[in-house]
Amino acid sequence: MLKPLRASVRTANTLLSVYYAYMVEYRAELLLWVLSGSLPLILMGVWVEASRQEDLGLSPTEFIRYFLAVFLVRQFSVVWVIWEFEREIVEGKLSFRLLQPLDPGWHHFASHFAERFARLPFAMVLLGFFFLLYPQAFWVPNPGAIMFFVVAVALAFVLRFVMQYTFAMLAFWMERANAIEQFWFLFYLFLSGLIAPLEMFPPVLRRVVEWTPFPYMIHFPASLLMGTQVQVARSFGITLVWIAVFFVLNRLLWRKGLRRYSGMGA
Amino acid sequence: MSPIITVDDLTKVYPVAVKEPGMKGTLAHFFRRQYRNIVAVQDVSFTIEPGEIVGFLGPNGAGKTTTLKMLTGLIHPSSGQVRVADQVPFQRREAFLRTITLVMGQKQQLLWDLPTLDSLRINAAVYNIPDAEFRQRVGELADMLDLQAQLTQPVRKLSLGQRMKAELLAALLHRPTVLFLDEPTLGLDVNAQTSVRDFLRTYNHAYGATVLLTSHYMADITALCKRVLMIYQGRLIYDGSLDELLEQFSPCREITVELARERSPLDLEAIAPLQSLNGRVAHFIVPQEKLTYTISRLLAEVEVIDLTITDPPIEEVIGRVFASGTVSSQEPQDGA
Structure with missing residues (x-):
């Protein structure tokens, strides 16, 4: 029981350290x-x-904090697996990965995960620079908020990754699967809270959007960091459900896709 | 000993999209894509014993790579049976994956911007090779490949030959006992080819590994393989020893003559079928039974400084086999 676990930890460790070096x-x-x-x-x-010109419900300082938090969340949830996966299929590199006793998805996941650490210092410097520009916006979230934020960001990354990796599976059937990602990105841009905080949405729209996966990739973690009122338990629940949905879809398409990949000559 | 590779009536049919040229064809391709079935491999059967090095020959598009992909489990056969190391490849079970390796000369698995050693560490993690064992294996393989100094250089800085060796090292780190090598010496210079060949021979001896190897360089085949499989238009047209193949298809000899002075090709052609003429050195390929006759005519009609008789180059022989294959084997079947 312990031995396979130790082996997995070792594999994960090596993948992360090598992909960190790579990044x-x-x-x-x-x-x-x-x-x-x-x-x-x-x-x-x-x-x-x-917000300086009219009352929007959030003060200018709150907007600054919100978008700084959004910037941070975005930094930790950037995903490009669909382009990588497409290239692997086109260049036939997937074949090598398929001949190894580890699901190829782990390589992508590890390289994304490791990259977070590589970009962390740069993101922090940029953040520091903005606090110099807007010293009045500087705030220290309470430790509880930080803890929730870390979990929410990790889940936001996992959700975004699983989602895009699921679209990547379509590369088995179409030449340019990233076209789907680019179309989907429009929804992500507007509904995640990247362009405008969900607080600015009409209430009906906001209630609908809260059942989609989008707010949990940006708005929810950002709100946690800011200390805005959010339904923590429900939000975590919805995030996990969406991760599960995309994961199941992903494995289904993976299996079907592999059959097709091999049918077309690998 | 029972065979480590068993292939029975292996067949692979691919659907291939067909597109007529021009605008009309493009529109038809967009709305109603038409597929045609191409038979890539047809009714191929053979067995390979543990420890054998077998050459897999055939012109481009004959079905070599398709067969290798079925043997490694990357693609599913349309019909027929494959067993490798008592496993069905397409199930890609862990025990199977740990036994085999695939090296493709035109594709690479190493991370381009990192030193080879980093890619090797990934492979060690994937195959669960303990650290001490990893260091020992890398040391051993790098010695065999003469690659110690290059392990810490980024892969993109390596020469083609060094990169191929590094690919081999990565592919063999988990110490597979069945090796599928698709053009492992492609594009390498003569020295690099020789060292890859020497390495494969050493590895085969050291671990009793079974090797199935395709190559366009006949020197690879003659240096490594006692037995060859020959595939043409998807069908196996020869399975046997390399020597027998040469005997069966080369009842002819090559005569190399150094002339005292240059002669026109036409003059020489009149004596025997001229293969090439390089200044004063002429090559002829003549049937065995005409050997004496041709030599006596050569000696009588031109002034000869030196004359040697050898077996014709193996490329020549293989070319003849394929040429005769065209005559005897059927056209691939196309179905809608």
Whole structure:
């Protein structure tokens, strides 16, 4: 019982440390990738300006905090597995992975997970820079909030990963599966709270959106960090259900897809 | 000893999308995609004993890679049976995956921007090789491959030959006993080819590994394989020893003549079928029974400085087999 567990821990350790090294190879690119995630910081400027002119329910300081939190969540939940997976299929690299006694998905998961740590210092520097610009927005969340936030961000990442990896499975059937991801990204952009906090949505829309997976990838963790009132238990529950749904779908498509992959010549 | 690889009536049929050229074809392709079945491998049967090194020959598109993919379990046969190391490959059970390896000369598994050693560490983790064991195996294989110094360099900085060796190291780290090698010397220079060949021979001796090898370089086959399988248009057309193959298909000899002065190709062609003419050196390939006659004519009609008689190059022989295969075997069947 203990032996397989120890072996799995060792495998995970090695995968993470090697993929961390791999990501650190791209340190110059990492800075650019971090910066490319600064859309929330641009939107922050827009919303802060708007809230100064009329009462939107959130104060300018709250908007600053919200979008800084969004920036942080986004940094930890960036996923690109669909492009990688597509390339593996096109270049035939998937075949090598299939001949190893470890599900190929773990390689992708480990490389994404390791990358979080590689980009952390850059994200922190950028965050520090913004607090210099807006010292009045600086806040220290309470330890409980931080703990919940960490769990929520981890789940947000897992959800986003499983979701995109599920779309990636369609690469077995179509030449450019990332077209689906790009279409889906539109919904993600608006419904996750990346462009506007859910508090700005009409109440009916907000109630509907709360049953979709989107808010749990951005809005929910960001709200936890800010200390806004959110339904913690229900939100965690919905996140887990969506992770499970996409996971089952993923495995189903994986099995069907492999049959097709081998049918077309691997 | 029972065979480690058993293949019975193996057949693979692929659907391939067909598209007519032009706008009309493109639209038809978009709305109603048509598929045609291509028979890639047909009724192939053979067995391989543990420890054998078998050459797998055939022109491009003959079905070699498809067969290797069925043997490794990457693709499912359309019909027929495959067993490798008492396992059904397509089930890809862990015990099977730990027994085999696949090396493809034109594809690589190493992480491009990291040193080989990092990719090896991943493989060690995937196959659960303990640290001490890992170091010992890497040391041993790197010695055999003469690759110690390059293990810490990023893969992208390695030469083609070094990269191929590193690929071999990665593919053999879990010490597989059945090796499927698809063009492992592709694009390598003569020295690198030789060292890869030497390594494969050493590995085969050291671990009693079974090797099925495809190659376009006949030197690989002659150096490593006593037995060859030959596949043409999806069918197995020869299974037997390399020597017999050469005897059966090469009842001819190559004559190399160094002339005292240059002659026109036409003059020489009149004496015997001229293979090539390089300044004063001419090569002829003549049937066995005409050997004496041709030599006496050569000596009588041109001034000869040196004359040697050898077996023709194996490429020549294989070419003849395939040429005769065209005549005897059927066209692949196409079905809608």
